[in-house]
Amino acid sequence: MSKAPTTSIATHNAEDVFVRDKSLCHELIGKVSFAQMTYFQVIGKMPEPGQAAVLDACLVTLMEHGLTPSVLATRLVYSSAPEAMQSAVAAGILAVGSVFVGTVEGCASLLAQMLAAQGGLEAEARRIALDHKADRRAIPGFGHPVHKPDDPRSARVFEVAEENGVSGRHIAALRVLAREVDAAYGKHITINATGAVAAALGDCGVPVEIMRGFAILARCAGLVGHVLEEQSKPTLEAIWQSAERAVPYDGKVQ
Amino acid sequence: MSKAPTTSIATHNAEDVFVRDKSLCHELIGKVSFAQMTYFQVIGKMPEPGQAAVLDACLVTLMEHGLTPSVLATRLVYSSAPEAMQSAVAAGILAVGSVFVGTVEGCASLLAQMLAAQGGLEAEARRIALDHKADRRAIPGFGHPVHKPDDPRSARVFEVAEENGVSGRHIAALRVLAREVDAAYGKHITINATGAVAAALGDCGVPVEIMRGFAILARCAGLVGHVLEEQSKPTLEAIWQSAERAVPYDGKVQ
């Protein structure tokens, strides 16, 4: 570990804040969108216009899907501790993990693995599909309980990437993987929204290592909306009572 | 509490997701920016173009200010638990409270109070300034340890609001309050970035009740960038050791 670590992200003086050496006041506020600024701060360079458009589309795609586990956690915490809405948002973000939404990272890893494979992309895709099937593991980025046979968001994300000239080797790799997945399972399994977003962000230059961070950001925005609605239309009692009915005590002693 | 609460935010079927009754796939992805989508999902109507521009500017303004307490919490948690970057982001968000950044809410409350005052805006502003001074309480949205005599971000936020035709009664009210604050304290105290953002978002139609949520969102984006940097340039040891030196054990027994 470096004895004297540094940061390249930001500094400030009395007259300005500098983010990656650009003046916040003169070069950024009012000149770049929130998505552009996020890409710039995280990745370290300003996105091309096409990349910015695709990033906007990806964040819009992942923001909202109704009363998901992360939304339920946010609402339960908000109505339990209304003194601190940041707690409620944080609780929802804690649920953006390896099972939901955070799966963008798992899918992005597979794509990176395919793109780096010595033996070629297709062979690697086949191996991935067969291995997951053999181990009965879900393939990150594939399958959806509701959006069948196809997740409509994925088609739309690919379309936006295409329109903006961003569709590249990650989306192509995902399509290869999808073909091999269908072949391995002997049936069509949809590319879900997190799969499509993983590929589209990959083509925008977002590294695997921080992919999940964009999913967290998208959901963060959605959670804020649920905090506001919970204020006027509280759902805690309904969630609590229905959960108690759905998960009864069985009195089993070890 | 309503016996049968409902949500107006989102629903879905196999073919689409609907957010506030708009088709996610056909009306939103690729058509609106992340900031527009956030406003739409949270507030319930699509922002005017000028409002969207100001919202972008406000989110850009609050995203980053170097190694703030929330960034430090994120970095400490990330390097302690790299298995779950959502934990690190959540830890940082927990620090967006009543003292830093979350002060947008406190300032927005004062502006709402002024705008609703029976006795007129100016009298209310004077009363607020004098009361805070008498109680030696900081006025939310005012003062900054570094950005003196003026916070450069605030001027820029007001400019963007002006350019976009959004500058209205909240920004005007904040200026009245600033005049009264200077008079009460007998010296110039800057309107800081959270003060300017509170007024600008108020003029965009963001209610006080969810103002803090936009500050949380802006910081969430910034925290993601610090997670990525912490991966390659870990700071945990440096923060830890310097904190141990800065806060020594005094051995005092009660």
Next chain:
Amino acid sequence: MSKAPTTSIATHNAEDVFVRDKSLCHELIGKVSFAQMTYFQVIGKMPEPGQAAVLDACLVTLMEHGLTPSVLATRLVYSSAPEAMQSAVAAGILAVGSVFVGTVEGCASLLAQMLAAQGGLEAEARRIALDHKADRRAIPGFGHPVHKPDDPRSARVFEVAEENGVSGRHIAALRVLAREVDAAYGKHITINATGAVAAALGDCGVPVEIMRGFAILARCAGLVGHVLEEQSKPTLEAIWQSAERAVPYDGKVQ
């Protein structure tokens, strides 16, 4: 703010750790219980045996009450992000706020206010009861949706305090307050478990300022048990589906 803050809690060298100047290895491990150690570390002096017994009783009392909102948050987060059980426990703790469990703090504040009242304890109790009734605010520490007419845990906590010679002016004050509450509302309202615990901990010397911390600790233990059960008997799907049914989309546009 002090320029050179110190800590009085702990230090260490190669041979030992010192907590409030006692040797962890020679004076604490194997010599004091977890509850005693907690009291010692937090309050700064070793509890009397009776205080330790009452603290144990209070922590046992608040640990578990079935599928409460904090438990639901923990289970939802655990099954969404099993890579990091600390996230799940943290999410549940975020729900120990001003509405549930954290109400020990609210009740403790009222007792402190009564004990400090110039005009006497009884008059202050009457004023508190009437004020809350007039404002239609719940009185922290009073009332329970299930445990009616009386919360059985409270009677037991008082009994343990009595048996251990700890029952003092806080429990006495709570009884006065209860009498005035019943009078003000014209009906019997139970002292609930958080009310009883607030008084009992007050008589153990726990200051109001950190009362909520003991409730957090008790719940933390309970949440750990729910994480283990969630591993073998996952409830996420059942909670999620029942919540979606309980809170339907209403399609209302602003």
Next chain:
Amino acid sequence: MSKAPTTSIATHNAEDVFVRDKSLCHELIGKVSFAQMTYFQVIGKMPEPGQAAVLDACLVTLMEHGLTPSVLATRLVYSSAPEAMQSAVAAGILAVGSVFVGTVEGCASLLAQMLAAQGGLEAEARRIALDHKADRRAIPGFGHPVHKPDDPRSARVFEVAEENGVSGRHIAALRVLAREVDAAYGKHITINATGAVAAALGDCGVPVEIMRGFAILARCAGLVGHVLEEQSKPTLEAIWQSAERAVPYDGKVQ
């Protein structure tokens, strides 16, 4: 996933709460310690007296070690958002992950692996030691930057286990592993406190799957003490300023 999950932990009626089918009011409050109750609620049976004593010792051992990363996160969040001390405690708990304290889980896994090894405990220990050395990975439960050559807490935990007749095959396995680690590295590497606790809790019947939960609980108690001290002796400014000095901006553009 079970269509109709149940819980075996708790239920309640007007007259009582039942935890694993024992009456909270008549069989638990005032009759069992906090540590006993925790074991009972989590594991599903009441601990033997010796197991309870060892559990107390383990929780006391892990509670406090000065200004660790989790304590720093708690203090930063508390002084940023004093409106919600549960947020501060939760932030600290988020840092009880795979790197610090949560390592009890990693060590417990190794011990379980040794105890299940077909080829015998010693051979497995040797393999583990050599593999970690070859991969330059830290062995969970071994090594400490300060407590050299030996972690004094570990010796004490083993002693307490011995005195209480709980020392069994997990502690024995850890000693075998320690011998092989020293041999593989050609020097003495201490068994640290989390290693000793992993073995002692294993001998108390705590499964690997929830081992980290006990570390979280121990630290939770310690964090509460730091919240109280932060109220009267705030450290945020000192931590923040020293971190900014320790991690300067380097102005490097990608």
